[in-house]
Amino acid sequence: MIGAASDPFEGHDFGTLLAIMLCGTATLAGLASYLLSSFTRRRRSSYTPATICGDVAASFCAGALSLYLWGCAQILLTSLEGEYKFEACEKAGGFERAKQVDAYIGDYIPLRFTCHMPGGEPGFEAVIPGYLNPSMAALLLAALAVGIASAALHMRQRRGSTPPQGVGEPT
Incomplete structure (x- = not known):
């Protein structure tokens, strides 16, 4: 979202942030x-x-x-x-530099708040630490890799538990 620096309603929307916080906290x-x-005994026995x-x-x-929720907070x-601005x-x-800012850019994915500079001069990030988005990306990539491994292990486990059709049947 790009808005004039004098427009108090640009950047991140309060209602959207609140909804993200509530839904994210519930999730x-x-x-x-x-x-x-x-960690229950019954679940551990079936690991x-x-x-x-x-x-x-x-x-x-x-x-x-x-x-992500910490950044939104x-x-x-x-x-x-x-x-905020x-x-x-x-x-x-x-x-x-803050006096020269001509717009505020608020993004939700990746989470950032950018102070936009005029004339093609590079803007700068505020509020959100620089390590936050790369850390989230690394965790999500690791989750994807481990999730794929989990699915592959599950498929191999299922194939190993039931004999294929036609094998070992009397003729």
Whole structure:
């Protein structure tokens, strides 16, 4: 979203951030309860490499979601404190650069708040730490890799448990 620096409603929308926080927190609570249930005696007795990989993938997803919610909370708290625009740019780039900002760009994926500079000069990021988006990407890629491994192990396990048709049948 690009808006004029004088437009107080550009950047990240408060309602959207609040909805993301509520839905994300509910999803994170569901993932946490699923992962905690894996410690029950009944569930531990049925562990296989596929279920362990599935739980690890879910843990990586929970970590990525936690980081995303933390970043959203930083933006939400900054906006509630009244430091959402100029002050956030001033903290990130200094007073002189913040005075030159002509627009604010707020993105949800990847999560960022950019102070846009005029005349093609590169803008600068504010509020969201630089490590947040790469960390989320790494966790999601790891979750994808482990999830694929889990699916492959599950398929191999299923093929190994039932004999193929026609093998061992009397003729």
